[in-house]
Amino acid sequence: MAPNAGGSFDKALRQTPVRKASGEPEYICCMTDEARVYPQRPRTVEPREKTELAAGLNEAQARAAAHPDGPLLIIAGAGTGKTRTLVHRVAHLLERGIKPERILLLTFTRRSAQEMLARAERLVGSVSRSVQGGTFHGTAHRLLRRFGERAGLPHGFTIMDQGDAVDLMQLSRGKLGLGDKKKRFPKKETLHHVYSRHVNTEYPVPAILSEEYPQFREFEEEIARIFADYTERKTERNLVDYDDLLLFWAMLVESESPLAEQIAGLYDHILVDEYQDTNHLQARILRGMCRTHQNLTVVGDDAQSIYSFRGATIRNILDFPQQYPGTAVVPLEENYRSTQPILDCTNTLISRAEERYTKNLFTRRTGGEQPWLVTAHDEPAQTRFVVDRILELHEEGTPLREMAVLFRAGYMSADLEIELTARGIPFEKWGGLKFLEAAHVKDVLAFLRVLENPRDEVSWYRLLQLMPGIGEVTARGAVESMAALAWTSEAFGRYVPPPRARAAHAALVELLDQLRSNPTEADGIVSTEIARVRRLYDDILRERYDRVEPRLSDLDQLQTIAAGYPSRAAFLSALALEPPQATQDLGFGSDSEDDVLVLSTAHSSKGREWDAVFVIWAVDGYFPMSRALGSDDEIDEERRLLYVATTRARNHLFVTYPLNVYDSRRSADYSIDQLSRFLDRGVREMMQRVVVDNPDAPAPAPDAAQPPVVDLRAMLRGRFGA
Ligand code: ATP
Ligand code: MG
DSSP states (O other): OOOOOOSOHHHHHHHSOOOOTTSOOSEEOOSSTTOOOOOOOOOOOOOOOSOTTTSOOOHHHHHHHTOOSSOEEEEEOTTSSHHHHHHHHHHHHHHTTOOGGGEEEEOSSHHHHHHHHHHHHHHHOGGGGGSEEEOHHHHHHHHHHHHGGGGTOOTTOEEEOHHHHHHHHHHHHHHTTOOOSSSOOOOHHHHHHHHHHHHHHOOOHHHHHHHHOGGGGGGHHHHHHHHHHHHHHHHHTTEEEHHHHHHHHHHHHHSSSHHHHHHHTTOSEEEESSGGGOBHHHHHHHHHHTSSOOOEEEEEOGGGOOOGGGTBOTHHHHTHHHHSTTOEEEEEOBOSSSOHHHHHHHHHHHHTSSSOOSOOOBOSOOOOOOOEEEEEEEHHHHHHHHHHHHHHHHHTTOOGGGEEEEESSGGGGHHHHHHHHHTTOOEEEESOOOGGGSHHHHHHHHHHHHHHOTTOHHHHHHHHHHSTTOOHHHHHHHHHHHHHTTTOTTHHHHOOOOGGGHHHHHHHHHHHHHHHTSOSSOTTHHHHHHHHHHHHHHHHHHHHOSSHHHHHHHHHHHHHHHTTOSSHHHHHHHHHHSOOSBGGGGTSSOOTTSOOEEEEETGGGTTOOEEEEEEOOOBTBBTTBGGGOSSHHHHHHHHHHHHHHHTTEEEEEEEEEEEEEEOTTSSSSEEEOOBOTTSOHHHHTTSEEEEEOOTTSOOOOOOTTSOOSSOHHHHHHHHTOO
């Protein structure tokens, strides 16, 4: 997506025809029996806490925060203060004198760990800075870098992101001759999915095949061979995939070895947020890490579990008390986030879920408007509504950063992004970011990767085939010759290419030699390396790809990000492990203090809150998404996802759906679409129905229930007496 230039927002505000409450009504009600007029109410702003520090905890929260040692489970609904309680618990442990570096706080993103620790700092001061916090994957990475060598994992391993893992799977598939097109054989992505699911859930491969891909059951043996080859390749090339990070950590702490004791002995207390979205492996890791003590605090909400497609299981949270006898369970039911009308709506929405532990929520906050259910004629009308409403709220005093637009999948915000850019409204986008998946970015990273790990076969294939005169056959020849020379850094130089590839080979050798002669650590070193690579690569880019300019600016951007890292290894690991979450993370010149609107996938909105939330595309097939409509479980997960999205709102919630959807995937140009099945009658009764005025539409038929403005017949009757 295009970064927003920013700067012209004030001008845009002046130019945008924002209607005042007294002006022409922008939105008119549905002409139905329930039709009511919804004038804009004066905005009631609840008094908000001054600082986190001054605001306290309620009795149950305080009990949890001050819980002595031992297993603790906080299982409670959205906005009940789970995360806040966890922050206070960290502060409490520090006050009790637990050393900060002996506390481990595990969260779903690195950003949330940082924010939580910043809040703890406000409570107890800078001592909290040494608390260890991050994601499971990030922590695994740190531990493996430190202890991996003693566990047979040579120093300097490369982390493959999912795209690389899929490519490596393809090499295994090709090598075993299973890639021929005669037979219908699973694609590389399918193979990787099955593999990853097996590792994360420990569900046997044949069972996964039977359930998800019965058509491939006959290939069970071949698939096992591919997985074996894939595993072997990773070992030979010193590569580690995402799943390995968790798997190695689990195997390490489960082993009967002094090393396991040493690692488990690093922490006295472990705390986990969003526990409902952890998988089997993560539960094993925690058991291993708490082998000598049971000081494990987990918080979560089963009604918000939205990652089972990645192997997460709500059994972790529901079975926690059985797995850790003596667990103190703290439920919380008071919601501090949303107004009662919003809670009435979201409570109804989730009450349709099959099985649920957490209860309906209430708040002591009074007042507030009902959530809006907005029908727009089509996508542009939906976009216009959202942008106009955002500007109105902004005029009334809501900062942009207190508003978010949420959607089921990243691509659904395209039209909105164009409109926001045109109107000069700054925004950042979370989730669904394709920057690192872009071919040209991956190309440049491939150069850095082979420098870092000369055995990185996937990257070799990628960069060799970029070069003029080198095709698949030559690339394979080069890779085989390097393997024969044990992947030493000179191996590529000693390879003798066919005549066609000589020039390319010489150019590459020269570039790699030049890059190798660099010092390994110096300020801006990675950025300089990228600049050198680009002297060769930019021309290749111009040859190979269309839309050259935006791609070149992506690479400028990559250079800017790289400048912030001390070494190539640190840069590559960070990109693979914690890919930028937002355009903002890519350094588009705004930091979190800036007043920018957030656009986010529903998944990435987890744990957050905003004053006003727009959920767009509430259309069946979009939310729930059509490919998630396979089974009841999947539909339930989509419902929970909508619950997560709608429970992010404090004061204003707008759910919008375009009535006419242009969809190139269907044969018809336009189709009249159905409102999301989750917004059933009961849920709709908790919302105010609004249709967006469509200036191009024919005048609506007069409403029979309303008396005519001028009654000609009555006038005529009156003329001749009753
Ligand atoms: P989610 O399920 O969405 O992750 P959560 O249970 O983690 O939500 P928090 O994010 O911790 O909830 O809290 C929701 C909001 O309520 C925050 O703004 C928080 O500061 C506020 N809050 C929580 N507890 C209290 C309290 N006791 N007094 C005042 N405000 C509170
Ligand atoms: Mg939370």
